Amino acid sequence: NAGVTQTPKxxxxxxxxxxxxxxxxxxxxxYMYWYRQDPGMGLKLIYYSVGAGITDxxxxxxxxxxxxxxxxxxxxxxxxxxxSQTSVYFCASSVRGQSANxxxxxxxxxxxxxx
Amino acid sequence: xxxxxxxxxxxxxxxxxxAVIKCTYSDSASNYFPWYKQELGKGxxxxxxxxxxxxxKKDQRIAxxxxxxxxxxxxxxxxxxxxxxxxxxxxDGGSTLGRLYFGRGTQLTVWP
Numbered sequence: 001n002a003g004v005t006q007t008p009k010x011x012x013x014x015x016x017x018x019x020x021x022x023x024x025x026x027x028x029x030x031y032m033y034w035y036r037q038d039p040g041m042g043l044k045l046i047y048y049s050v051g052a053g054i055t056d057x058x059x060x061x062x063x064x065x066x067x068x069x070x071x072x073x074x075x076x077x078x079x080x081x082x083x084s085q086t087s088v089y090f091c092a093s094s095v096r097g098q099s100a101n102x103x104x105x106x107x108x109x110x111x112x113x114x115x
Numbered sequence: 116x117x118x119x120x121x122x123x124x125x126x127x128x129x130x131x132x133x134a135v136i137k138c139t140y141s142d143s144a145s146n147y148f149p150w151y152k153q154e155l156g157k158g159x160x161x162x163x164x165x166x167x168x169x170x171x172k173k174d175q176r177i178a179x180x181x182x183x184x185x186x187x188x189x190x191x192x193x194x195x196x197x198x199x200x201x202x203x204x205x206x207d208g209g210s211t212l213g214r215l216y217f218g219r220g221t222q223l224t225v226w227p
Contacts, residue, residue: 042121042217043217090159092158103161108157
């Protein structure tokens with residue numbers, strides 16, 4: 001059981017480039033999330049999805065897009081990379097909403113640097 | 116959105132001592148409060164959680180207490196060990212399904 005798998009683990013982008021952070025889970029969880037983690041700032045929710053075909057904005061969605069065509073995959077798209085998007089990105093999944101007393105499982109993270 | 120304050124930001128203790136991390140939240144309707152542990156280079160992992168109808172919950176050396184009136188909750192680690200060294204995050208499940216609001220984290224270092 002792999003859990004939540006994120007790729008790539010590290011990436012350096014130039015300003016204005018685009019990329020997709022991949023996330024897949026094999027636990028058949030309905031809920032999936034993307035967070036960013038900046039030093040000393042905790043985790044901020046970017047987007048989340050309650051099931052295939054349904055996505056919603058979190059606290060910091062600007063500059064990002066997501067899609068959820070299958071239960072397993074929840075890719076995060078950066079269209080025009082900016083230095084402010086330098087961060088560590090975590091994907092997570094849970095069988096129910098995180099506020100419903102259910103554990104969220106996190107991937108290992110993607111460290112993105114925009115120069 | 117929710118506002119979760121976490122203190123302290125860093126905490127150093129001697130092996131065997133206790134460690135306490137405190138969090139406050141703003142939404143009186145919040146009813147779920149998990150704690151996550153993040154080891155270096157890894158994603159956060161749930162270690163304990165508590166719902167608002169319970170004042171305290173224990174799991175071996177770890178306990179969480181909740182004071183709904185004061186809107187604060189705390190993580191207590193007893194008999195600390197070097198492997199407890201990590202960043203700990205409190206979170207507030209708020210009143211909206213599907214969202215967690217995290218504190219800024221506490222870097223705990225346990226010295227042997």
